[in-house]
Amino acid sequence: MSDAWWTWVGIAVAVVFVGVGAWLLLASRRDARAAASRPARDSFRREEEAPAPPKKRLAVVLNPTKLDGDGAAEKATIAGVCADQGWAEPLFLPTSEHDVGFGQTRQALAEKVDVVCAFGGDGTVRAVAQEMIGTRVPVGLFAGGTGNLLARNLELPTDDLARAVTVALTGRNRHIDAGWLTLDPDESHLDEHVGEGSSTGPDRHAFLVMAGLGLDAAIMEDTSEKLKAKIGWTAYVPAGLKNLLAERFKARVSIDGAPPITVRARTVLVGNCGKLTGGINLMPDAEPDDGTLDVVVIAPRGLAAWVSVAARVLAKSGRSTQTLDRYRCREIEVHVDRDQMVELDGDIIGEARHIQIEVQPRALIVRTENGRSSTAA
Known part of the structure; x- marks a missing residue:
């Protein structure tokens, strides 16, 4: 063979060796970079031993x-x-x-x-x-x-x-x-310790179920705690009979800022929920998450009228009459002609002649079994 042929063979072999060497050099550099970026075995061990998140309380x-x-x-x-x-x-x-x-x-x-x-x-x-x-x-x-x-x-x-x-x-x-009741400090007489410890003071109070002025509050006031502990909600019956025919009072009621209407009433109830003690559904349209308050003004004159009111409540009638008037609102203001007992969710807070009540929609989160979607506006 000629010398030229062997020259070309030597060149080809040299090219192959150079290519292989370059490939090995690049591969070693990639391995070095990967090794540098890979966490050390000890670092995995430290992550495994990190403390668990705190438990809920x-x-x-x-x-x-x-x-x-x-x-x-x-x-x-x-x-x-x-x-x-x-x-x-x-x-x-x-x-x-x-x-x-x-x-x-x-x-x-x-x-x-x-x-x-x-x-x-x-x-x-x-x-x-x-x-x-x-x-x-x-x-x-x-x-x-x-x-x-x-x-x-x-x-x-x-x-x-x-x-x-x-x-x-x-x-x-x-x-x-949530409902909020605000009292006029010049026209209210609070029971001892009312609002003590509250961040809102003694003249502004929240309620979740119902606020009342008049008969219902008087019944709460006259019901014995010891009797309630013994016989449950039926303890309210004697106090109810005692106050059933108490004198009606004159009230000026303003709904959502409208001009006030004057009524004769035994009680004015403002509800976020509709069910009362004993399972009585006084406000069948009330929902605790609809962004509105339901109002009932009860004003029967005698025993026969009370029977009519009871029949309508038990029948869950939403119709207004002279003895049981219904409203829906976001806020209400009530002025009465003489001091009346005031209660919030069954708690007596004292006596007043002037109350203002407003709703705060979707203000409180409560854990329930079904969650139930809100229909609030």
Whole structure:
């Protein structure tokens, strides 16, 4: 073979060796970069050993007078359900004579708990809810009183504490309206300690179920707490009979800023929910999340007229008459000619001649079993 042929063979071999060497060099550099970017084995070990996120926590604002003895059994039930659901030990905050739940609720919120529950009667629920309005923290309801009106209107369990706790931990959120009642300080006489501990003061109060002026408040005032504890809601019957034919009062009622109308009444009721103690549905069209308030003015003159009113209520009639007038509104103002007892969700707050009430739509989150979509405007 000629020398030229061997020259070309040598050149080809050299090119091959150069190409292979370049490929090996590039591959080694890629491996080095990959090794540099890959976390060390120890770093994987540190991630695996990172602490778990903190457990969720429940706070319970409870009224000691509604517990069985020292409440050990109820607390154990609540703690047991929390443990079963993987939640932390609950925080228990008892109410007192001078603070029925307002300050305790603010303390719970300061602890950044995930749910705040009210364990007591309607008064405890109202105090807790008032401080929770406008927050994004849900409220849970543990029935401990006679009425438990909000729980009943929302169809929550009232006779099974473990189930109620489960709903508070795992249920769905429902945004409901809140009513706000404002008193004229020059025309009201408050009971002792009313509003004590509240962040809104003694002249502005929230309610979730119903506010009333006149007969219904007088019945609440005259009903014995001991009797309620013994026989339940039927304890209201003697007080009702006592006040049934009390003298009517004159009231000027203004609906949504319209010119006032003058009526003779025994009671003026403003409701966010419609069901009362004993399952009576006084306001069949009321929904707790519709952005409106339902108003009933009851004004029978004698016993026969009372029978007519009772028949219409039991029949769930939405029609207005001279003895039972109905309205719907976002705000209402009532002036009466003489002092009348005022109640909020069954709690007497004192006497007044002038009240203003307005609705705050979708202001409170409550844990419920079904969540239910809001129809608020």
